[in-house]
Amino acid sequence: MAEKQKEMSFLGHLEELRWHLVRSASAIFIIAIVLFVFQKEVYENFLLAHRKPDFITYQLFCDFFTYFGLDSGFCHVAFKDHLISLKPTQQLMNSIWSSFILGIILSFPYLLWEIWRFVAPGLTKNEINKSRGFIFIASFLFFCGIAFSFYVIAPISIHFLYNYQITDLIQNNFTLDSHIGLVTNMLLGVSILFELPVLIYFLTKIGLVTPDFLKKYRKHALVVVLILAAIITPPDVASQVIVAIPILILYEVSIKVSKVVIKKQQRDARQS
Known part of the structure; x- marks a missing residue:
């Protein structure tokens, strides 16, 4: 009887997990549909925004270098060629895939909330109270990563890569998939890095x-960070x-966070 009750409890957890996954997938799907409906606006104002010479980052960098009397390529941004689509279904499939990726990004706070709801029943009341800020902090860091990637890393990288040419004998003809893949990979990669704390x-x-x-491994971390920076940015x-x-x-913030956790654990150990 006890084993059956335990088995039912386990099946109950699986059923609960299933519904959390269903609601999470539904949120992503609904947002993706909305983005797909407004795909022209999404592409022109977000995914392809870095191909516009008047993008805000280019203007700010141009003003910055001009202020110090330096000439900068950011003052003469130009993208001559259009992106190309090589297959009849490429634009459709790209819009579906990008809508899905952006759906995950925009639904991130809700996905965290569903994770918290699944984990919360196994926490004590004190742990629940202390973990309420988790969703806000994690979401804040995630979207800080998105903003940093969109306004800093992506425009710098795209400006460099689009203007990089070994010789005039080689012509750059970039595909839609390569550009959108570059932008979405940067958005997701950097936002995940921002979840370090x-x-x-x-x-x-x-x-x-x-x-x-x-x-102890701060210097090693510095090397890893520089390697990651070299991978996701142009080689300058x-x-x-x-x-x-x-x-x-x-x-450094993560070190402070780790200190706070250790001190809290030591204090709880002394009190118990």
């Missing part, structure tokens, strides 16, 4: 990471530094 919080809670460990020092700085700041 949240990841360190949980790793510290389960004892896999300590502040001393993070301090300025771009890599621009990307590396916020990630290093997040690493």
